[in-house]
Amino acid sequence: MNEHAPIQTNNLEAFWMPFTANRQFKKAPRMFVRAKDMHYTTDDGRQVLDATAGLWCVNAGHCRPKITEAIATQAGELDYAPAFQMGHPKAFELAAKLAAIAPTGLDHVFFTNSGSESVDTALKIALAYHRAKGEGSRFRLIGRERGYHGVNFGGISVGGIVGNRKMFGTLLTGVDHMRHTHDLAKNSYTRGPIEHGADLADDLLRIATLHDPSTIAAVIVEPVSGSTGVLPPPVGYLQRLREICDQHGILLIFDEVITGYGRMGTAFGADYFGVTPDIMVTAKGLTNGVIPMGAVYVRDTIYEAFMGGGENLIEFAHGYTYSGNPIAAAAGLATLETYKEEGLFERAKALEPVFADALHSLKGEPHVIDIRTIGLIGAVELEPIAGKPAARAFAAFLDAFDHNLLIRTTGDIIALSPPLIVSESQIGEIVDGLRAVIRRLA
Ligand SMILES: Cc1ncc(COP(=O)(O)O)c(C=O)c1O
Numbered sequence: 001m002n003e004h005a006p007i008q009t010n011n012l013e014a015f016w017m018p019f020t021a022n023r024q025f026k027k028a029p030r031m032f033v034r035a036k037d038m039h040y041t042t043d044d045g046r047q048v049l050d051a052t053a054g055l056w057c058v059n060a061g062h063c064r065p066k067i068t069e070a071i072a073t074q075a076g077e078l079d080y081a082p083a084f085q086m087g088h089p090k091a092f093e094l095a096a097k098l099a100a101i102a103p104t105g106l107d108h109v110f111f112t113n114s115g116s117e118s119v120d121t122a123l124k125i126a127l128a129y130h131r132a133k134g135e136g137s138r139f140r141l142i143g144r145e146r147g148y149h150g151v152n153f154g155g156i157s158v159g160g161i162v163g164n165r166k167m168f169g170t171l172l173t174g175v176d177h178m179r180h181t182h183d184l185a186k187n188s189y190t191r192g193p194i195e196h197g198a199d200l201a202d203d204l205l206r207i208a209t210l211h212d213p214s215t216i217a218a219v220i221v222e223p224v225s226g227s228t229g230v231l232p233p234p235v236g237y238l239q240r241l242r243e244i245c246d247q248h249g250i251l252l253i254f255d256e257v258i259t260g261y262g263r264m265g266t267a268f269g270a271d272y273f274g275v276t277p278d279i280m281v282t283a284k285g286l287t288n289g290v291i292p293m294g295a296v297y298v299r300d301t302i303y304e305a306f307m308g309g310g311e312n313l314i315e316f317a318h319g320y321t322y323s324g325n326p327i328a329a330a331a332g333l334a335t336l337e338t339y340k341e342e343g344l345f346e347r348a349k350a351l352e353p354v355f356a357d358a359l360h361s362l363k364g365e366p367h368v369i370d371i372r373t374i375g376l377i378g379a380v381e382l383e384p385i386a387g388k389p390a391a392r393a394f395a396a397f398l399d400a401f402d403h404n405l406l407i408r409t410t411g412d413i414i415a416l417s418p419p420l421i422v423s424e425s426q427i428g429e430i431v432d433g434l435r436a437v438i439r440r441l442a
């Protein structure tokens with residue numbers, strides 16, 4: 001960098017934006033400068049209704065006083081404490097409170113700073129667990145097509161999004177993938193779990209048979225795939241995965257980065273579907289998206305498997321400088337309190353049918369080929385423009401933003417996940433706004 005160059009605060013070039021069409025954005029920037037509850041304010045003073053909870057994370061709505069105050073107080077009291085060989089009370093308090101709302105048996109929590117780090121932490125725990133038990137032959141990790149597990153090497157290896165994998169060489173070895181469950185010919189316009197496809201869980205059995213079950217460490221799935229366009233599981237599918245894992249000593253990992261913390265109207269997707277995994281990966285809603293933090297929950301038996309050996313030995317050679325960071329822990333505690341005090345998980349449950357009815361009213365609008373809802377998550381799938389995949393939905397995203405509505409798109413699918421504080425009239429506003437957007441599309 002030229003040290004004599006003047007600092008240009010309005011120069012957008014330096015910031016290489018993540019998962020963004022940088023050149024398109026920098027020609028016509030979309031900037032938020034403030035947020036409150038269900039709305040963002042743009043730099044040109046418009047109020048934009050947030051139909052995506054930021055990036056599936058601001059479950060309690062924006063700039064909630066309890067959370068912002070907890071962060072400010074903590075920053076003035078204990079800003080940072082070493083994460084290794086030292087502790088501070090709030091990390092322990094948060095872990096205990098998380099274990100208390102987790103499905104029975106998931107009693108221990110490992111802190112990270114993101115969903116991607118939580119995923120890679122979970123995969124490492126799975127491998128190390130088998131090795132600690134004397135089953136080091138279990139080195140294979142199984143993911144699923146169309147799975148999204150963040151962007152670190154473990155996550156993109158088990159993930160099933162071609163565009164996120166193809167540029168990055170050999171990835172992890174010993175990984176295999178089950179087929180995805182998205183089949184519009186069999187399931188369309190669905191509410192909740194889809195009817196057909198439970199048998200696809202037997203892909204795990206096929207893969208385990210191919211490699212021999214004694215080589216498989218873990219399988220990882222999102223209970224509802226979010227980032228590849230909201231794919232609810234078939235009825236019985238997750239139960240079948242659980243059965244196969246139990247039969248063959250395979251760990252079941254749920255990636256609940258989106259489905260965790262009330263999004264499904266329950267604390268976790270595991271509760272919604274009545275299936276408890278061995279390891280649960282979370283982030284996002286843990287701190288209401290305000291401060292980066294992730295948490296990986298494990299069964300007691302997994303934690304205990306590490307607790308042999310000399311007492312002065314580090315049992316698991318893994319961790320981050322900011323694991324359990326005091327400010328993040330304070331944000332997490334205040335977020336949990338907000339969820340509880342305002343009954344937001346229950347609120348999401350009560351709104352699930354209202355949201356579903358509203359979104360399904362878009363059936364029959366131009367280009368709409370499917371609508372899926374589950375919990376407070378919804379998707380509207382559009383017919384792609386021939387030869388231009390994703391162009392139609394991206395045009396919808398830009399038009400919605402111009403008309404004061406924030407939606408998210410992936411491929412030709414529009415995904416919605418409003419904060420759990422959304423009112424019934426705001427659900428109506430979101431759907432009316434989207435209807436107008438869809439009718440304007442080419
Ligand atoms: C299911 C799932 N796993 C992992 C991640 C990655 O989380 P992060 O972006 O915090 O690394 C995401 C992000 O959307 C996700 O949806």
